[in-house]
Amino acid sequence: MTVTVAGVSREWHQVRRPRGRAAAADLALVEVSVPEPQPGQLLVRNTHISVDPYMRGRMDDRPSYIPPFPLNAPLDGGALGVVVESRADGIEPGQVVEHFMGLRESVVVDAAAVAPLDLAGTPPEAYLGALGSTGLAAWIGITKVASVQPGDTVFVTGAAGAVGSIAGQIAKLRGAERVIGSAGSAAKVQHLVDDLGYDHAFDYHDGDVGDQLDRAAPNGIDVVFDNVGGAQLEAAIGRLNVGSRLALCGMASGYDGREAYGVRNLYELVTKRATAQGFLVTDHLDQLPAFRADVLPWVLDGQLKHTETVLDGIDQVPDALLGMLQAGTTITGKLVVRLADSA
DSSP, rough: OOOOOSSEEEEEEEEEEOOOOOOGGGGEEEEEEOOOOOOOOOEEEEEEEOOTHHHHTTTTTOOSOOOOOOOBHHHHHHHEEEEEOOOTTTTTOOOEEESSSSSSSEEEEEEGGOEOOOOOTTTTGGTTTTSSSHHHHHHIIIIIISSSTTTOOEETTTTHHHHHHHHHHHHHHTTSSSSEEEEESSHHHHHHTTTTTOEEETTSSSSSSHHHHHHOOTEEEEEEEEEOOOOHHHHHHHTTTEEEEEEEOOOOGTTOOOOOOOOOTHHHHHHTTTTEEEEOOGGGGGGGHHHHHHHHHHHHTTTTTTEEHHHHHHEGGHHHHHHSSSTTTOOOOOEEOOOOOOO
């Protein structure tokens, strides 16, 4: 696989808004000229780019917490890269950096818009997953929003996904007595229990979610970390203990043109005196140093395991995005498109 950085690069553009579900034809891979960096700028060769569920919302032209992707312009997202040329003090060629100018092979970027990284013996993919904004979202939801305490019973929806796979492990490391996860296949259920240390997991296709939760959590649920919404959230609300906390991270069951499920039992949040809070990781980026100081030791000593699904080549971006959005996707953990080695 070859990545060209001498004046020419390829980048993904959105060329039309989705008509219902997103399609590969909504995107185009465009070859562009890369300008010379100016004073205070860097030429960065991207090595790993992040593909995330929130990108589907940006494909629609509607108000949200982040602007929609413009048509016929380069798309952005989380990325790691290597500095090829530097015209900025303090950053030398060869430095690995993280930035938000992904979905392209090479980019000229202001030095102030990147953060130098010491990979600290970890694979670069981890800094887009367990040690990146994905892990930060899990850490914020578990430690700050839901404030998991020793002895809690915790239920994580979408537990085999990028955020859920980290959230359940952090809950366990913080002393949760029982961590339960839902996933979309038998293989993912086995992965949660055998590899990630979940106490119990179930396939939400295998029968009524409420019935499965009754068996998994006979004494009720203290914390819900929700990535899915819909019927799974409704089932969890029906089994809350008094004073429970819900961290609402995503509603994937309604993404990509799927009809949102109307949760019917919200009054139980009143009777159970529960706290439900939605949160966005972008509101907590100032917590990144504290998060990494807390979580990096767990990653390095193997207490917190990170799983990445890695696809090779920039041409894989549409398959990555559309595959991730499919109900019953086979993708496990963080989804990364690798363009080149970081060395």
